Amino acid sequence: xxxxxxxxxxxxxxxxxxxxxxxxxxxxxxxHINSLENELVGNILSRLITERTGTSVKLKKxxxxxxxxxxxVNGEIDLxxxxxxxxKAIVQTTDFEKAKTDINTKFNLVLLKPVYETKxxxxxxxxxxxxLKKFPALPRLIEKLNGxxxxxxxxxxxxxxxxxxxxxTVREFLKSKNLI
Amino acid sequence: MKxxxxxxxxxxxxxxxxxxxxxxxxxxxxxxQVIIDGIxxxxxxxxxxxxxxxxVVFKTIDIDNDGIGDSELYVEGEIYVYGSENLPVxxxxxxxxxxxxxxxxxxxxHAKYAYFEYAIFESAFSGLQIHxxxxxxxxxxxxxxxxxxxxxxxxxxxxKNIMTKNKxxxxxxxxxSKGIVEYNHIFxxxxxxxxxxxxxxxxxxxxxxxxxxxxxxxxxxEQKKDLTFxxxxxxxxxxxxxxxxxxxxSYDKHLxxxxxxxxxxxxxxxSNIKCLENGY
Numbered sequence: 479x480x481x482x483x484x485x486x487x488x489x490x491x492x493x494x495x496x497x498x499x500x501x502x503x504x505x506x507x508x509x510h511i512n513s514l515e516n517e518l519v520g521n522i523l524s525r526l527i528t529e530r531t532g533t534s535v536k537l538k539k540x541x542x543x544x545x546x547x548x549x550x551v552n553g554e555i556d557l558x559x560x561x562x563x564x565x566k567a568i569v570q571t572t573d574f575e576k577a578k579t580d581i582n583t584k585f586n587l588v589l590l591k592p593v594y595e596t597k598x599x600x601x602x603x604x605x606x607x608x609x610l611k612k613f614p615a616l617p618r619l620i621e622k623l624n625g626x627x628x629x630x631x632x633x634x635x636x637x638x639x640x641x642x643x644x645x646x647t648v649r650e651f652l653k654s655k656n657l658i
Numbered sequence: 659m660k661x662x663x664x665x666x667x668x669x670x671x672x673x674x675x676x677x678x679x680x681x682x683x684x685x686x687x688x689x690x691q692v693i694i695d696g697i698x699x700x701x702x703x704x705x706x707x708x709x710x711x712x713x714v715v716f717k718t719i720d721i722d723n724d725g726i727g728d729s730e731l732y733v734e735g736e737i738y739v740y741g742s743e744n745l746p747v748x749x750x751x752x753x754x755x756x757x758x759x760x761x762x763x764x765x766x767x768h769a770k771y772a773y774f775e776y777a778i779f780e781s782a783f784s785g786l787q788i789h790x791x792x793x794x795x796x797x798x799x800x801x802x803x804x805x806x807x808x809x810x811x812x813x814x815x816x817x818k819n820i821m822t823k824n825k826x827x828x829x830x831x832x833x834x835s836k837g838i839v840e841y842n843h844i845f846x847x848x849x850x851x852x853x854x855x856x857x858x859x860x861x862x863x864x865x866x867x868x869x870x871x872x873x874x875x876x877x878x879x880e881q882k883k884d885l886t887f888x889x890x891x892x893x894x895x896x897x898x899x900x901x902x903x904x905x906x907x908s909y910d911k912h913l914x915x916x917x918x919x920x921x922x923x924x925x926x927x928x929s930n931i932k933c934l935e936n937g938y
Contacts (some may be wrong), residue, residue, distance in 0.1 A: 505724070530879040532829060532854045536725075615880050618912070656909045 504612065505534040509546050509555035512539045514636050519559050519593075519601065519627070521648045523620065529658040530619055551585050556609035557616075562592065562599035582607075590617045594627040601627075626655045676721045677728050682735070688712050693752075694729050694761075695719070702770075704735035710776070711745035715752050716761030726783045727751065730762035733769045741776030743797070748778045749785070756781040758804045758825065766791045773936075774798055779806070785824075788812045794937040795819060805829045806847070813837055814861070815937025818928055822846045827871065832857035841931045842866045844874075851887075854878035859886050865926050869893025876905040877913050884915045891922040 510520035592600035678696030716729035751760035779785025800806030821827030850871035
């Protein structure tokens with residue numbers, strides 16, 4: 479009996495301390511491959527989420543698609559954009575819908591609606607299942623980007639980065655679309 | 659069993675093992691200069707009184723490397739900050755150039771009571787946060803923070819403060835809060851007022867000057883209910899101009915509406931205003 483109470487008290491104490499020291503806010507980690515285009519899209523996602531929800535967002539760079547995907551599986555990142563062909567390759571299928579289900583069940587990752595079309599597929603936001611539980615409204619927010627990005631727009635925006643820097647380019651783009 | 663208990667107890671300590679914590683359990687009075695290197699926690703039975711002219715300096719440390727300073731003042735008991743117009747209490751970092759997030763916050767959480775008068779909060783992640791508590795904040799200045807003043811689930815009276823050069827002047831999740839926010843001057847912030855979510859119009863914003871912010875008011879993506887900000891001055895006299903400074907349904911059809919009419923057409927003469935003594 480005494481042990482039981484001690485355990486309950488210990489749990490309450492531990493939870494209490496964690497609550498006390500965890501009030502800076504939630505942070506979402508977004509991963510992207512180390513290229514200007516991917517950095518731009520990562521920054522667009524980051525800015526949109528932080529401005530609209532007040533949630534802190536941090537970006538992490540990875541050298542290739544495999545590392546990026548693995549980081550999400552390992553829980554180092556919460557959200558990332560991925561090419562639909564890469565997704566199909568990972569689960570070795572040509573059927574996108576099957577790939578979606580397989581990624582969900584095998585890796586606990588949820589594919590959201592594609593944000594924009596690329597030359598040979600789609601750029602798809604992928605979120606960890608546990609992140610989605612914590613931030614259930616994220617898919618609806620990210621969907622607001624649908625129709626605003628296309629390869630030619632992304633290419634134009636990457637050129638603007640040279641002149642204005644990534645921060646202002648992203649901010650102006652999102653403002654021009656009334657998204658922030 | 660014993661090992662399990664040991665692990666449970668150890669876990670939170672491991673996360674914060676390197677941040678020094680000083681606890682206040684009785685009554686303590688601060689004056690002159692006070693350096694906070696880590697965390698000062700006013701525990702449930704503690705009472706902290708800070709006298710006019712006191713400079714509370716938070717050392718810039720970032721042990722968890724999250725870009726936010728780790729030094730903080732955490733209050734579960736009572737805090738009374740008695741600055742004066744000529745000798746305000748200053749909460750600041752130890753850096754010569756003040757930037758947001760150099761220290762964490764003054765956090766009032768599940769506290770007995772909080773009273774702040776003539777205090778300056780600068781270069782913090784959040785200048786002041788009040789949650790699950792009753793608090794009065796009068797004649798304070800919040801500048802160069804990420805969030806100037808932030809609250810949720812509290813009974814608050816916030817009067818005649820200045821919020822400027824913050825990312826968010828006032829950020830709040832109302833939840834079960836009640837109170838009045840009046841005669842404040844909220845200007846030159848990226849967002850003047852940011853109702854993030856769960857706001858129900860139980861906190862009344864009135865007679866504030868909310869002007870020259872990136873957006874004067876911006877509704878969070880998860881806020882559901884329309885909100886009222888009547889009888890405030892937005893630095894403009896035409897409705898269509900004010901509307902542009904409020905990010906709500908008019909920008910995104912999924913967001914609720916901010917009702918700001920009737921709005922004041924003249925600046926509020928704040929210098930003539932006397933705030934309520936204890937807010938209620």
